[in-house]
Amino acid sequence: MRNTMIIAKRELGSYFASPVAYVFLVIFLLLTGFFTFMMGHFFLRNEASLLSFFVWHPWLYMLLVPAVGMRLWSEELRMGTVELLFTMPITPSQAIWGKFLAGWAFLGLALLLTLPMVFTVYYLGEPDGGPIFTGYIGSFLMAGAYLAISGMTSACTRNQVISFITSVVICLLLVLAGYPPVTNILLKWGAPNSLVEFAAGLSIVFHFESMQRGVLDLRDLVYFCSLIAFAIFTTGVVLKSRRA
Amino acid sequence: MIKTIEVQKSFGSSLAVDRVSFEVKKGEVLGFLGPNGAGKSTTMRMITGFLPLSGGKIIIGGYDIEEQPLQAKRLMGYLPENAPAYTDMPVLSFLQFIAKIRGLRGSDVDAAVEKAIATCHLEKVRYQIIDTLSKGYLHRVCFAQAILHDPPVLILDEPTDGLDPNQKHEMRELIKEMGKQKAIIVSTHILEEVEAICTRVIIIDQGKLVFNGSPDELLAQSPQAGLVHLRVQGRKIEELRTKLQELPSLGNVSINEGKDGSLTATLTAKSDKKLSAAKVAKLMQEANWDFDELYTGKGRLDEVFRRITSLDSAEEVKK
Helix, strand or coil: CHHHHHHHHHHHHHHHHCCHHHHHHHHHHHHHHHHHHHHCCCCCCCCCCCHHHHCCHHHHHHHHHHHHHCHHHHHHHHHCHHHHHCCCCCCHHHHHHHHHHHHHHHHHHHHHCCHHHHHHHHHHCCCCHHHHHHHHHHHHHHHHHHHHHHHHHHHHCCCHHHHHHHHHHHHHHHHHCCCHHHHHHHHHCCCCHHHHHHHHHCCHHHHHHHHHCCCCCHHHHHHHHHHHHHHHHHHHHHHHHHHC | CEEEEEEEEEECCEEEEEEEEEEECCCCEEEEECCCCCCHHHHHHHHCCCCCCCEEEEEECCEECCCCHHHHHHCEEEECCCCCCCCCCEHHHHHHHHHHHCCCCCHHHHHHHHHHHHHCCCHHHCCCEHHHCCHHHHHHHHHHHHHCCCCCEEEEECCCCCCCHHHHHHHHHHHHHHCCCCEEEEECCCHHHHHHHCCEEEEEECCEEEEEECHHHHHHCCCCCCCEEEEECCCCHHHHHHHHHCCCCEEEEEEEECCCCCEEEEEEECCCCCCCHHHHHHHHHHHCCCCCEEEECCCCHHHHHHHHHCHHHHHHHHC
16 A cells, blocks of 8 residues: 555646646646636526536547556556556556556546536525535545546557557447447347447446536446456556566 | 476467476576577566466475465565666656565665666766666666565576677676676577676577586587587698597597698597697697687587577487
8 A cells, every 4th residue: 555655646646747737737727717608508498506617527638638548558658667667566456556546646636626616506595405516425536537547548559649549449438338329229129128238338428427416326337336346457457468 | 597397488379388397496597598589588477477487386585486475575576677667767766666576665765776876877868767777777777676676586588689799798787796696587689698607698589498407518518518629730730639639538630721831730539538738739849839819618608508409409419
């Protein structure tokens, strides 16, 4: 645990050592604001809720989270520091979790900085606190899932651009899995209903939606956690096979 | 401290390291030689636990690197090729990070970091971002990282690469000094370095171990080794040749005339006899001849290296 925290601290520090962290935070806040108020018609809705805020998160994260995750391992592979890291007296999973947690904490910080949004709705009306709370939890978990996937693609290549594009595509598939265009294609191909339902069940949006409504379902938590666990595990396998 | 037993590494179908066995004890500095791509770095990466082995065993201070990697890694300091480091960090923070991840705590961290900074002369750049350092400093930062926890085993992959002559000299002195209490492996392709710092040499070529012995033993394999060179003034070639024939152990003599009229004779011994400069000196003294130069050739490492590692010449020898 101590080693994981040391790795995470260094990684988090490296975000703030360059302008990357600040650029990311500013753009994230600008975009969430823009989508919530302009695209989501926050005021026209005339309701004290953050629905128009959360509904954009799956799409926004799709572009922004891979930008954080793409350097996670690509950078280590390119600089050769992976050789230092894996010859230290720590286990590979400590290194992988440490780096992942640093990225996740950073995304958590970005999310925390949107709190003025919450104050705004409380100022304007009397919102239901439940959906806001679960919405934040869902959004944080979703960011973690996207990040774990970006970390996984980042372990596959020392090229950050390839890493970014691949993880955007995988995240896009996860978002689209539950939408009619994808399910219709599957139905057209004559896939059995159970398979179509399974594919829809993989959709991030589907699991996030119930959380936006204030429902904290164990199945949704299990979904996000297993997505993270799977991607982290695969990262470990990829990094190991790169060295073999 | 370090023991490799029949170590093998294959990448796909090609065998990069083929059953390499050797041992390094405390107080030894092992020079690890070989042409580029011979498998030096691969072997070092297996020793440090970065690459998994395809076969064989590596034991570090009693711990198997594959079965007890954490215990084994704790005993080692490693300077990888090209000296990688987290370039966005200041030198001090980088070294503190390594110290912590090496398991040091509290005031031990600062003590170890300060000692490494002093040893590697990094005082001037301690707050500088690593990215902005010159190559020599970068190398020293990475070396500082390797010795931070005062490990009994040091693995150094081309430690003097990219340093200027003064820095090279300093690095060699440092390695020599540390070699008294540690087991050190140094890979290099600078041959003088081997003579300067190593107590033992191994050479690998195309993944195979082709030599394991002391630098002197390596030198002795040179055809130049043991030749006696003599230079005299104001004598005739025949006169010199007849005089030298008086040596009972003499095999062949070749005599060259220099531009200034001096004669240089290169003497080889008969196959079962020994010829020394002392014997020639005695002969010269008895005959009351003056000579300008007299020495026994030490052999040249680059020559031996070429003979041992190049396939073509090896085949020629067989023919």
